[in-house]
Amino acid sequence: MSNVLTIHGGKPLKGKVTVRGAKNLVPKAMVAALLGSKPSVIRNVPEIKDVEVVTGLLRLHGVVVEHDKEAGEIYMDPSGLKTANNAEIDAFAGDSRIPILFCGPLMHTIGAAFIPDLGGCKIGDRPIDYHLEVLRQFGAEVSKEPTGTYIRAPHRLTGAKLELPYPSVGATEQVLLTAVRADGITELKGAAVEPEIHDLIHVLQKMGAIITVQTDRTIRIEGVPELGGYNHAALNDRNETASWATAALVTDGDIYVEGATQRDLTAFLNVYRKIGGDFEVSDSGIRFWRGGADLNPLVLETDVHPGFMTDWQQPLVVALSQAEGVSIVHETVYEDRFGFTDALIRMGASIQLHRECLGSVPCRFGQRNFLHSAVISGPAELTGTDFTIPDLRGGFSHVLAALAAKGTSRATGIDVINRGYEKFFDKLEGLGADIEIPVKVN
Ligand SMILES: CC(=O)N[C@H]1[C@@H](OP(=O)(O)OP(=O)(O)OC[C@H]2O[C@@H](n3ccc(=O)[nH]c3=O)[C@H](O)[C@@H]2O)O[C@H](CO)[C@@H](O)[C@@H]1O
Numbered sequence: 371m372s373n374v375l376t377i378h379g380g381k382p383l384k385g386k387v388t389v390r391g392a393k394n395l396v397p398k399a400m401v402a403a404l405l406g407s408k409p410s411v412i413r414n415v416p417e418i419k420d421v422e423v424v425t426g427l428l429r430l431h432g433v434v435v436e437h438d439k440e441a442g443e444i445y446m447d448p449s450g451l452k453t454a455n456n457a458e459i460d461a462f463a464g465d466s467r468i469p470i471l472f473c474g475p476l477m478h479t480i481g482a483a484f485i486p487d488l489g490g491c492k493i494g495d496r497p498i499d500y501h502l503e504v505l506r507q508f509g510a511e512v513s514k515e516p517t518g519t520y521i522r523a524p525h526r527l528t529g530a531k532l533e534l535p536y537p538s539v540g541a542t543e544q545v546l547l548t549a550v551r552a553d554g555i556t557e558l559k560g561a562a563v564e565p566e567i568h569d570l571i572h573v574l575q576k577m578g579a580i581i582t583v584q585t586d587r588t589i590r591i592e593g594v595p596e597l598g599g600y601n602h603a604a605l606n607d608r609n610e611t612a613s614w615a616t617a618a619l620v621t622d623g624d625i626y627v628e629g630a631t632q633r634d635l636t637a638f639l640n641v642y643r644k645i646g647g648d649f650e651v652s653d654s655g656i657r658f659w660r661g662g663a664d665l666n667p668l669v670l671e672t673d674v675h676p677g678f679m680t681d682w683q684q685p686l687v688v689a690l691s692q693a694e695g696v697s698i699v700h701e702t703v704y705e706d707r708f709g710f711t712d713a714l715i716r717m718g719a720s721i722q723l724h725r726e727c728l729g730s731v732p733c734r735f736g737q738r739n740f741l742h743s744a745v746i747s748g749p750a751e752l753t754g755t756d757f758t759i760p761d762l763r764g765g766f767s768h769v770l771a772a773l774a775a776k777g778t779s780r781a782t783g784i785d786v787i788n789r790g791y792e793k794f795f796d797k798l799e800g801l802g803a804d805i806e807i808p809v810k811v812n
């Protein structure tokens with residue numbers, strides 16, 4: 371049994387969509403609530419699967435969670451925190467990467483954590499070695515079990531001098547969520563500095579944490595014995611914004627993204643302008659459209675913030691398939707983020723994948739057999755086809771290509787989209803897409 375979305379291509383998307391809080395912040399702020407001795411409130415919450423997963427995990431641990439979906443507010447009271455049943459945690463983890471971030475808060479509160487094998491997008495191996503190594507350096511004992519990882523804190527966790535081999539977003543968050551209540555000072559070098567990390571720091575600061583972001587990717591955290599609650603409006607989802615902006619470009623439409631925040635999108639907006647898109651920034655959002663008749667080819671490398679984010683890459687490749695000439699994209703964050711191009715090629719796109727680094731950003735994947743550079747020639751006429759959604763952004767890209775294609779496409783596995791795009795079908799219909807929303811088929 372699976373859900374099928376039918377897409378009749380060829381209609382420009384026009385109108386308004388609203389983006390709310392970031393998928394890459396809200397679930398993490400929810401985990402932070404476990405560290406407090408008082409209730410917390412997170413506002414601007416989107417209705418996405420990752421929020422549901424964390425809601426389930428918090429409730430499993432005895433946290434009272436009340437979610438007002440219409441208002442986009444979640445109230446969390448951790449005062450009844452209890453030891454969890456490991457088997458049940460397993461059932462909840464499948465779709466998300468967030469459970470790994472429960473380690474620090476659970477060690478501080480109940481002394482141990484069992485972390486099931488993680489979900490999230492299959493865009494590379496996505497190991498958790500940096501997470502486990504920093505936890506060991508705080509004094510945790512880590513043991514690998516067949517279905518996950520068991521982590522214990524036999525003594526109080528102690529601040530440490532840490533350095534990440536690569537500015538991992540998740541590992542930086544792991545350090546923040548652990549160091550804030552560890553004894554003494556933690557210094558993290560090589561930290562990620564994405565806007566969502568700064569927002570998590572704002573959440574923790576509201577709870578009473580002392581965190582200094584220094585120059586050169588260094589973060590210094592002075593541990594405190596107790597934290598209170600917080601009341602925080604999450605920053606908006608810049609990745610959803612970039613996706614809808616690209617939809618305007620690909621379908622030759624005109625989309626006003628209410629809630630789009632220029633400050634967090636500088637690198638994206640530069641590329642958007644270079645490819646031939648136009649935009650107009652207002653106080654409450656950004657309007658996106660195609661500037662001229664043709665799109666321009668580009669040479670592009672994904673990178674950690676403040677570079678061009680990897681999550682923007684997949685939709686942009688669809689736009690590049692419509693540009694006049696040859697584009698090159700070098701993916702330097704994940705080793706396997708071009709699998710989604712198979713379906714685009716079946717639709718008529720001209721894309722060749724290469725193992726070599728086609729760019730100058732230092733990359734961990736060169737000479738290691740990963741197809742992590744793409745050469746895209748355009749413009750290609752796209753024709754509708756059937757496809758299965760491979761991952762969140764790859765799925766958005768397939769739907770986008772289908773919307774621009776001639777004829778009809780059928781997408782299965784569309785539920786994956788709910789991990790990061792709230793009210794996806796409503797938004798597509800509101801923008802005038804010609805779609806038949808899922809019916810169950812055998
Ligand atoms: C829920 C969430 O916030 N997801 C985002 C987060 O993912 P996530 O936090 O999982 O991504 P990371 O920044 O940790 O990963 C970056 C790179 O580091 C590697 N790595 C990471 C940890 C580790 O222990 N060992 C290791 O080798 C990964 O395999 C990857 O190649 O940041 C990514 C990079 O901006 C985004 O694409 C994701 O949307």
Ligand SMILES: C=C(OP(=O)(O)O)C(=O)O
Nearest residue numbers: 467490491681762763790
């Ligand atoms: C890779 C992504 O998310 P996650 O880390 O949750 O899999 C994404 O949002 O594109």
